[in-house]
Amino acid sequence: MNKVAVVTGSGAGLGKGIALQLAKDGFKIVLQDINEDALKSTEEEFKNEGYEVVSVVGDVSKRDKHTEFVKTAVDSFGQLDVYVNNAGIDIVAPFIETTEEQMNKIFAINVNGVMFGTQAAAKQFMEQGSKGKILNACSIAGHESYEMLGAYSATKHAVKSLTHSASKEFAKENITVNAYCPGVAKTEMWDRIDAEMVKYNDDMEPGDAFAEFSGAISLGRYQEPQDVANLVSFLASDKADYITGQAIVTDGGLVYR
Ligand SMILES: NC(=O)c1ccc[n+]([C@@H]2O[C@H](COP(=O)([O-])OP(=O)(O)OC[C@H]3O[C@@H](n4cnc5c(N)ncnc54)[C@H](O)[C@@H]3O)[C@@H](O)[C@H]2O)c1
Numbered sequence: 001m002n003k004v005a006v007v008t009g010s011g012a013g014l015g016k017g018i019a020l021q022l023a024k025d026g027f028k029i030v031l032q033d034i035n036e037d038a039l040k041s042t043e044e045e046f047k048n049e050g051y052e053v054v055s056v057v058g059d060v061s062k063r064d065k066h067t068e069f070v071k072t073a074v075d076s077f078g079q080l081d082v083y084v085n086n087a088g089i090d091i092v093a094p095f096i097e098t099t100e101e102q103m104n105k106i107f108a109i110n111v112n113g114v115m116f117g118t119q120a121a122a123k124q125f126m127e128q129g130s131k132g133k134i135l136n137a138c139s140i141a142g143h144e145s146y147e148m149l150g151a152y153s154a155t156k157h158a159v160k161s162l163t164h165s166a167s168k169e170f171a172k173e174n175i176t177v178n179a180y181c182p183g184v185a186k187t188e189m190w191d192r193i194d195a196e197m198v199k200y201n202d203d204m205e206p207g208d209a210f211a212e213f214s215g216a217i218s219l220g221r222y223q224e225p226q227d228v229a230n231l232v233s234f235l236a237s238d239k240a241d242y243i244t245g246q247a248i249v250t251d252g253g254l255v256y257r
């Protein structure tokens, strides 16, 4: 296979797992992250495994950066086939205390980042005259809205909406746009969410918030990055050619939609 994928926020966490699975599937990979140290060490790991990979540092909330990420793919590997808007951040705060700064920051990264990544990828697919796949990180919080995660949940609902609109506009170009909606995965994001939720609740010990959320999963275990990567791998493949505009939940049975 000679296909090329960009995965944003792939220095660590779910993005790294997704990039690794796509590399195993045969994609040439552009790793992307704001954290240069994590990015470089992940790039090295991939190269040691023999995967064809390059990396590019940047902030997904900046529109021009996505043009650069796409250009990196084209300059390095000749084309773009799949663009995964994975990077995202969390904010844990009571609704009444959530600040203007927090709202602007989380919307800039989680929502504007997806908008700009989708625009840059779609432009490239149209220039190539090829089909293309755009995959956006949504969440169970894009289907259900959580206490203490009001701002975050709103961003993930917005990602679902952007996925729907983009899929309708780009269908005639043979560009599909879908979202993957993870449940509760033990990445650094959940380490932070747990620590913050515990801070706001005197009755909670570290680990309690994560235990409470993951304890409700029907399949009886929390999510691994590989569980998310398996869904993204399918959505990035030709087998998903007839699927567009969907926000598909992978959560072990937690939010039933
Ligand atoms: N962990 C979960 O349980 C969970 C559940 C549902 C959805 N998600 C979503 O999946 C995605 C990945 O989550 P994760 O758990 O791996 O998070 P994480 O915080 O563990 O990792 C996110 C990665 O994105 C990078 N990043 C952050 N801001 C960035 C920016 N502005 N530009 C570029 N890179 C940036 C970070 O440096 C980090 O490497 C996010 O969009 C998140 O909202 C996660």
Ligand SMILES: CC(=O)[C@H](C)O
Binding pocket: 090, 139, 140, 141, 146, 182, 183, 184, 185, 189, 193
């Ligand atoms: C972090 C996330 O999206 C869910 C709530 O686990």
